[in-house]
Each structure stands twice: as structure tokens, then as C-alpha cells.
Amino acid sequence: MKKISLVLLSLSLIFVMAACGKSSSSSSKETTLTVGASAVPHAEILKKAQPLLKKKGINLKVKVFQDYVLPNKALASKQIDANYFQHVPYLDLYNKQHKTNLVNAGKIHIEPFGIYSKKYKNVSDIKNGATVQISNNQSEQGRILLLLESKGLVKIKPGVDKVTATLKDIDNFKHLKFLSPIAPALMPKAYQNNTADLFAINTNFALQANLTPNKDALILEGSESPYANIVAVNKGDEKKKAIKELINVLHSKDIQNFINEKYKGAVLPVK
Template sequence: MKKILIFSLVLSLILVLAACGKGSANSANGQTTLVVGASAVPHAEILKEAAPLLKKKGINLKVKVFNDYVLPNQALASKQLDANYFQHIPFLDLYNKQHHTDLVSAGKIHIEPFGIYSKKYKNVSDIKDGATVQISNNKSEQGRILLLLQSKGLVKIKPGVDGVSATLNDIDNFKHLKFLQPIDPALLPKAYLNNSADLFAINTNFALQANLDPGKDALILEGASSPYANIIAVRKGDENKKAIKELVDVLHSKTIQDFINKKYKGAVLPVSE
């Protein structure tokens, strides 16, 4: 009876330890596994470059690729991921507000200069009154697009309105630009190739996936001073975890910054803060 009791206690302990080892961020054989959701380009590419550096620090990085802007935050909030890497803070703030979540930034990593593309116009000065503009249905990007158009004198955001949160109702549309029905951001490159509008506001990651070169193909391109840096997002409190801090430190390293500069040639700009 005593032996059976001891065996039962040992078995229970084994089961408890096994249960503690489950989950996405767990340690085994001295290695911590970190599961990070990311857009395919450039985020997943950057993470894969960082993986060997993290391996040396005892962190096994697993990258899960997403092709939309909703599921990565859903997966993070439901603890299917330890972090995600695809969004900027204005998008995250809007998501938290709409979904009553508490996701936070663990660090800014890079900027993808947003672009306005056109097959019809080669110069901004040629854009005529009434030109059609195709934008995405990502509401957090609307202010960003309007700021970009304003930078070239195509619209004017009304006084007293914060440009980041500006909407189509907050502009003086003196060139009578016609903003078409917003579509999914991933569909913008296809719309551009089909030439279904005069101007197209396209996220750089989707432009790169469509083999567009923002530096050469964009009619208007955002500068490095943009407030829309892409971040590592985590659940509140996890930003202080050692593995997350190591991830951010590696992504801020000279090795990764050099990789970003060399591979994307200005289409993606590293951030070191």
C-alpha cells in the first residue's frame, strides 16, 4: 500500500510538471519557446533572420504567419500567441477600444513608409480635380492617408483636428477628390494592377508582396518621421518578461537593422527606440 501511495504521488507530480510545460511560452531543456504572429512581409522575414540570434540566448522562436489584420490580435488576446508583429500603435489603440482588450507595445521595431501609387499620374502636380482615390477599410489608417495627401497639397485637414485620427469628414477637399468604397488592405495591390482608380493608398508590406518598389513606384512616400512605427505587441504585463525583452533587444540590434536596410533598401526603415 505504501509503495502504491508513493507511486501515485510521483505520477501526480509528473502530470503537474507536464501541465506546467504546456502553452506557447514555455521552457524545456533550457530553451524558452516564443510564438510570435506576423505578417508575411516584412515582419516574418525579419523575425526569421532574428531566430538564430535568439537561439543563442536560449529562446526558440516560432513564427506564425497571418494574412489579415484581425486574427493576429485575436490570437494574442486568447493566448494562442506570446506576441505579434504587424501593426502600429494607432491600429492597436483602435483595436483595444473596439474589442475591449488590453494589448500593449513592447517596443517599436520599424517603419514602413506608406505610399500613394498611381498608374495614371507620374507627378503630383498633374493630379486633376475629381481624381479617384482607393483607400483601405482600415479606419486607423485614414488619418495617415490624409496626412500624406495633405503633405502634397491635395487636401487640407481642418484646423483643430488631430491628423492621426482625422477622417474623410475632417478635410477641406478643395480638389474634389473622389474617395471610393474602402476595401481590404490586402486587395489594394490587385486594384492598383487593375487600374480601377487614379490613386491608391497602399501599405508597404502589401506593396512589397506585390513586387512593388515603394522607393521607385510610389507617387508619394511617407518619410522616416512617421508616427506609425510597427511594434511588438503583447498582453499587458508581458512586456516585462525576459523572453519578450530579449526579442525586442535582438530586433533593435545592429545585425537586424543592417539586414533591414540591406534587404528593403529604404522601403522599410529600422527603429532603435
Template sequence: MKKSILLVVIAALVFVLAACGNTSSSNKTSVQKTVTLTVGASPVPHAEILKKAAPLLKKKGIDLKVKVFQDYVLPNQALASKQLDANYFQHIPYLDLYNKQHHTDLVSAGKIHIEPFGIYSKKYKTVRAIKDGATIQISNNKAEQGRILLLLQSKGLVKIKKGVDGVSATLKDIDNIKHLKFLTPIDPAILPKAYENSQADLYAINTNFALQAHLNPKKDALILEGAESPYANIIAVRKGDQNKKAIKELVQVLHSKTIQDFILSKYKGAVLPVK
């Protein structure tokens, strides 16, 4: 009798240990390895959009770290030197120019949103009211020059010469119909402050800086770019990294309905998601 009881106890113990071993093994296979993804971004709207995406990426095993930059040069330097896994602040014409000037090989992993560029004025309420010889302040970002000229051309203020690609157009490539006086270009980050001081008649301001200065492009811009703009903001990575799973997951989440709805709701047309 005692022997039988002992055998039953031993059998039960073996079963429990086996079950524990299976549970441990099962837990090991079910635990998902977390990947850290560090992305550089402009404060508005890029960093805000990324922070909204972070919980969605967490569910996919990606721990998103957002590093905020206030300029347009350091994010690409940090990406090229592998301090970042990706950055989110620029469009392809700017990236192409940066690669050419700095001999880097950064590429787009996907288009995320468009920030319709605006021309602002404290002096004029309508385009028709703009006088011949009006002054205009633009940024020193050469990749934006063609964009500004295309916007001015859309309202008949200048005309880009025949045979010139509008995206790469410069001030030398226009017929200045309204004889606009282009002031010495300045850093794009200080354009909103210059606009407040209002030394010029017109100001060409990037939407991210306009939003930071609490301007509403849809209400405050005299001329505003449309959704058909070729200047979509992208996730940029080092060449080859666009095929990494974590990067693909990042782009997929940023294209999700949750994030697109967030962009439309928060920025009310000042920022438009790319589908």
C-alpha cells in the same frame, strides 16, 4: 601487498564515480531550458524579419515559432485568446483602435520598424499633374485614414482642419483642396490588385501589401511617407507580458545591428528599422 593493491583500486573507483557525479551535476546546471515563443505576423516583411531573428534567439534559449496571417484582425484575436505569445504586424494607432472596438488590453512591447506608406498611380507621374477631382482608392482600415490624409496634406492635396489631430482625422475633417473623389474603401489586402486594374487615379497602399505585390515603394510610389512617421510597427503582447524575459529578448534581438542591417539591405529603404 594484495591488500594495498585492493585499496588503491577502491580509491581509484571512488574518485572516478565522484568525478562522474560532478560532471553530471555540472551538465545539469549548464543545460539551458528552452522557451518556445509563438509570434503571429504578416508575411512581408514581418515574418521574414522574424525568421532572420530566429537563429539569434536560439542562442538565447528561445525557440521562435512564426505563424503567418494574411489579414489584420485574426492576429489580435489569436493574441487576446492566448493562441499567440505576441504578434508583429501593426502600429500603435491600429492597436489602440482595436482595443477600443474589441474591449481588449493589448500593449506594445517595443517599436521595430517603419513601413513608409505610399500613394501610387498608373495615371500620374508627378503630384503636380494630379487634376482637380481625381479619384482615390483607400482601405477600409479606419486607423489608416488619418495617415493617408496626412500624406495627402504633405503635398497640398487636402488640408486637415485646424484643431484636428492628424492621426485620428477622418474624411469629414478636411478641406478637400483638389476636390479628390474618395471611392468606397476596400480591404487593404486587395488594394494592389485594384491598382493593377487601375480603376482609380490614385491608390493608398500599405507597404507590406505593396511589397507582396512586388511593388518597390521607393521607385513606384508617387508620394511616400518619411522616416518621421508615427506609425512604427510594434511587437504587441497581452498587458503584463511586455515584462517577460523572452519578450524582452525578442525586442532586443529585433533592435540588434544584425537585424537592422538585414532590414536596410533586403528592403532598400522600403522598410526602415527603428533604433
């Protein structure tokens, strides 16, 4: 009997060890994905996606950046697996300037860009010679000019690609004075200090400054904007299963509902 008991005990131990080994093997299959993002709304959206990705065996780590340069540097040097903070025109310009090969893995949301003013409550009140503070983000000059053109404040010259238009490409018939560009992150502070008549502010920085684009912006982009924010990766990585799962989750109804409910039109999910 003792021998039989010992044999059964040995078999039990082997079974338990095998089960533990199997469990450890299955847990080791979990993939870790590190994504760089702007604090608002990108990192908030990613954090909402974390439990959804966990169910798919993906451990999502979010690394927050406070500027628009370091996330692409970190991605190009493979310190992170992806980033989520920029639109395609910015990515194209970065690739061109830095000879990198970063690609769009999927469009996620639109942050309607706004023109803000403490001085003017109506576009029709804007006088000739009004001062305009723009950012030093070259890829968004066309975006700002498109907004101004939409309200009849400037005219982009015929034959110019409006997305890549610059100050040299406009008919400035109201003689607007464009001040020296500053970093996008400094724009809300300039607005609070009232250093110009009009301010072109990215929605993520507007939100961080407690501005409500739908209420506070004098001019605001619509959902037809070509400046959708994307998840960017190194070329070839867009085919990886974990990246595809990330995009699928960010396109899910759960995340779309979260975006609509939390940001109330200040951020619009791509459909």
C-alpha cells in the same frame, strides 16, 4: 581488483547519468516564444532573428497571418505570445473596439506608406475630381490624409488630431472622389486592375505585389512617420525576460543592417 573495478564502473555510470541529467535540465530551460506576423517584412525579419535568439536560449516560432484581424485575436486569446504587424494607432483602435488590453512592447521599424498611381507620374498633374482608393483600415485614414495633405491635395481642418482624422475632417478643395474602402490586402490587385487614379497601399502589401516603394510610389512617407510597427503583447507580458530579449535582438545592429540591406529604404529600422 574486481570489486574496485565494479565500484569505479558504478561511479562512472553515476557520473554519466548525472551529467545527462544536468544536460537535459539545461536544455529544458530553453523558452519557446510564438510570434504572429505578416509575411513581409515582419516574418522575414523574425526569421533572421531566430538564430540570434537561439543563442540566448529562446526558440522563436513564427506564425504567419495574411490579415490584420486574426493576429490580435490570437494574441488576446493567448494562442500566441506576441505579434508583430501593426502600429500604435491600429492597436489603440483595436483595443477600443474589442475591449482588449494589448500593449506596445517595443517599436521596431517603419514601413513608409505610399500613394501609387498608374495614371499620374507627378503630383502636380493630379486633376480635380481624381479618384482615390483607400482601405477599410479606419486607423489609417489619418495616415492617408496626412500624405495627401503633405502634397497640397487636401487640407485637414484646424484643431483636428491628424493621426485620427477622417474624411469628414478635411477641406477637399480638389474634389477628390474617395471610393468605397476595401481590405488592405486587396489594394495591390485593385492597383493592377487600375480601378482608380490613386491607391493608398501599405508597404508590406506593396512588397508582396513586387512594387518598389522608393521607385513606384507617387507619394511616400518619410522616417518621421508616427506609424512605427511594433511588437504587441498582453499587458504585463512586456516585462517578461523572453519578450525583452526579443526586442533587444530586433533592435540589434545585425537586424538593423539586415533591414537596410534587404529592403533598401522600403522598410526603415527604428533607431
